[in-house]
Amino acid sequence: MDNFQIVDFTSLSEEVKKLIREAVEIRTRAYCPYSNFAVGAAILTEEDSKVYTGFNIENSTLTPSICAERAAVPRAVCDGYLKFKxxxxxxxxxxxxxxxxxxxxxxxxxxxxxxxxIEIYLSKPTMDKVLCTKLSNLLPLSFVSYKKDSVINNCK
Ligand SMILES: [Zn+2]
Structure with missing residues (x-):
């Protein structure tokens, strides 16, 4: 069984199409003078259906460079959104x-x-065909060290 499928952009829901358009748009602002490999990412939050975007930001020493996804995550989390759809x-x-x-x-x-x-949608800037999958397919048996809820409660 395949853990992803490639579909026509036009077959996707309006919600997904909007999110992909946001990722494609923010990609044009990527700061990637070393690799010239621009990436854009857009997150849709579960609550309130908010969209948070990010792009890759490179650094001359390479290690501090950050991916588009991890540039978008803090923007959502800082606004209090901890569940992504x-x-x-x-x-x-x-x-x-x-x-x-x-x-x-x-x-x-x-x-x-x-x-x-989390539903994952991978697109090219042309937005013709989109690869659809889920995070559980990309990261099976993900690392879990302790019960998250108890830690969050301890922080209050
Ligand atoms: Zn990354």
Whole structure:
């Protein structure tokens, strides 16, 4: 069984199409003078259906560079949104789709929706075909060290 499918952009819901458009649009602002590999990401929050975007931000020493997904996550979390319904990622590669890197997969797993998962949509700037999957497909057996709820309560 495939853990993803590639569909026509036009077949997607308006909610998903809007999120993909946001990722494609923010990608044009990516700060990537070293790789010239621009990526945009857009997060849809579960509560209030808010959209938070981000793009990759590179650094001359490389290590401090941050991916588009992890640039978007703090914007949502700082506004108090801790559950994500879906994430769209936009980048251009001729022969493949650009999926979140391992670090971003783990970062997103911290903020899964109430169903314990996040819908993931990978698009190219042309927005013709979109790869649809879920975070659980990209990061099976994700790391869980302790019960999150008890930690959050302890912080109050
Ligand atoms: Zn990443």
């Amino acid at each position: 879906m994430v769209a990622v936009a980048a251009h590669q001729n022969d493949s789709y650009t999926a979140p890197c391992g670090v971003c997969r783990q970062t997103l797993s911290e903020f899964c929706g109430s169903d314990g998962d």
